[in-house]
Amino acid sequence: xxxxxxxxxxxxxxxMTRMGNSMKYLRRVIGGLINTPALFHIWCEDEDKNKxxxxxxxxxxxxxxxxDYYMLQKICNYPxxxxxxxxxxxxxxxxxxxxxxxxxxxxR
Numbered sequence: 001x002x003x004x005x006x007x008x009x010x011x012x013x014x015x016m017t018r019m020g021n022s023m024k025y026l027r028r029v030i031g032g033l034i035n036t037p038a039l040f041h042i043w044c045e046d047e048d049k050n051k052x053x054x055x056x057x058x059x060x061x062x063x064x065x066x067x068d069y070y071m072l073q074k075i076c077n078y079p080x081x082x083x084x085x086x087x088x089x090x091x092x093x094x095x096x097x098x099x100x101x102x103x104x105x106x107x108r
Contacts, residue, residue: 002088033072
């Protein structure tokens with residue numbers, strides 16, 4: 001799922017493309033992202049600090065329809081200043097400890 005909104009939009013207010021998924025599934029995933037605490041919060045910015053990407057990774061367990069890791073990606077000031085590109089990704093074969101080790105190693 002992906003869509004463009006303003007920088008301060010809540011994810012449920014962004015018009016998203018469905019990419020073949022049912023509306024029920026999309027509502028469950030977005031609801032899960034809103035109501036489930038993120039396991040990881042990743043922030044990257046360019047050298048000029050005028051564009052940045054924010055990602056949160058959550059494990060959503062709704063019922064048999066939604067049970068997996070999902071990432072909400074927000075690319076700020078893209079495609080235009082004041083707007084953001086929002087994307088929701090279903091992650092496969094994720095091991096949370098590996099993500100933590102990778103980002104902690106980058107701090108050293």
